[in-house]
Amino acid sequence: MKKYKRLYIIIVGCGRLGAYLANRFSHAGHSVVVIDQDMESFEKLSFHFSGFKMEGDATEVQVLKQAKIKNADLLLATTEHDNINLMVAQVGKKIFNVPRVMARVYIPDREDIYRELDIETICPTTIVGDLVADMYAASFFDDNLEEGTS
Amino acid sequence: MNEILIVGGGKIVYFLTRMFIAKGSRVTIINKDKAECTRLARALKATVVYGDGSDPVILEEAGAGAVDTIIAMTPNDQDNLVICQLAIMRFSVPRSLALVSDPDNEVVFHELGISAFSTTRIISNIIEQKAGFEEIANLIPVGEGKVTLAEVILDETSPVIGKSLREIDMPYQSLIGYVLRGEKPIVPRGDTVLNAGDRLIVIALPDQYGQVISLLTRSS
Numbered sequence: 001m002k003k004y005k006r007l008y009i010i011i012v013g014c015g016r017l018g019a020y021l022a023n024r025f026s027h028a029g030h031s032v033v034v035i036d037q038d039m040e041s042f043e044k045l046s047f048h049f050s051g052f053k054m055e056g057d058a059t060e061v062q063v064l065k066q067a068k069i070k071n072a073d074l075l076l077a078t079t080e081h082d083n084i085n086l087m088v089a090q091v092g093k094k095i096f097n098v099p100r101v102m103a104r105v106y107i108p109d110r111e112d113i114y115r116e117l118d119i120e121t122i123c124p125t126t127i128v129g130d131l132v133a134d135m136y137a138a139s140f141f142d143d144n145l146e147e148g149t150s
Numbered sequence: 151m152n153e154i155l156i157v158g159g160g161k162i163v164y165f166l167t168r169m170f171i172a173k174g175s176r177v178t179i180i181n182k183d184k185a186e187c188t189r190l191a192r193a194l195k196a197t198v199v200y201g202d203g204s205d206p207v208i209l210e211e212a213g214a215g216a217v218d219t220i221i222a223m224t225p226n227d228q229d230n231l232v233i234c235q236l237a238i239m240r241f242s243v244p245r246s247l248a249l250v251s252d253p254d255n256e257v258v259f260h261e262l263g264i265s266a267f268s269t270t271r272i273i274s275n276i277i278e279q280k281a282g283f284e285e286i287a288n289l290i291p292v293g294e295g296k297v298t299l300a301e302v303i304l305d306e307t308s309p310v311i312g313k314s315l316r317e318i319d320m321p322y323q324s325l326i327g328y329v330l331r332g333e334k335p336i337v338p339r340g341d342t343v344l345n346a347g348d349r350l351i352v353i354a355l356p357d358q359y360g361q362v363i364s365l366l367t368r369s370s
Contacts, residue, residue: 060252088228094261109206109207
């Protein structure tokens, strides 16, 4: 009985987030392929990264096919461009039936549409924003409110 | 009045807008480049909105909710996909069209519910048609380019003249659908013999198209 499966993970975009995830998944023993248009971006990968690096534009179906997207268990689109991430995620989900797909987006007001299209999105703007707002709301504004009301 | 929203830039957008306006349409352009927006607004009787067409706020500002047609023709395929999806899903634009560079994206977009045409494929078809084979009078890709329909004229040098269709070894999944002999259209059968001057309507998959054409026009 296996407790966990060795996953095949494709990461599109080797920026800070992409490289961080690639390193983590690779260290955890999963097979990782990172795709980026810029070879230099692969310098962010750690010395111990044991996955594959592919130079290419992931909005080209040919590039995704070369990365053997049909076998992927997980596809993470983490480039700096929302629309690339959204397109790659949809192609992965709808055309290649990748079981789990995630797109990083910066512009939050389109999330509803991609939820409707069944694409998981993660938005750093709202995550960090909510975190900061909660932090200050808890430690600062609530105190003020209590002082004000008492 | 027909209302058209175009997202993109360059000379093509300029001339396309001019043509649409001349035909009586009202055109709004969304463009990311401030200087180009100024130029377009001066030169055309169109509304020009400065901004990113894949941003719902900009689409709203450009009146996407009231247009009949949206054409997404930025240089980036992924932007055109998102623009059309937003136009359909959020603004219920009745007709949308994306121009893409990568020919594979015609099929990809189609599967994602967006009609798309690849400028690369269109240009390549025109070049093939004009420059490649003089015998081909017409070349029409149908079904997003999945099938090619061509009109081939047989001249005296064609290796299939005097042969019946049965004797011609046509590639699998290709077909001579009609023979136009003078004014007379013939539905060909196995025993139909081909003559010089016949115009053949050939249906083939794009992959086999070249093979079919050389079989009919080149002496081996």
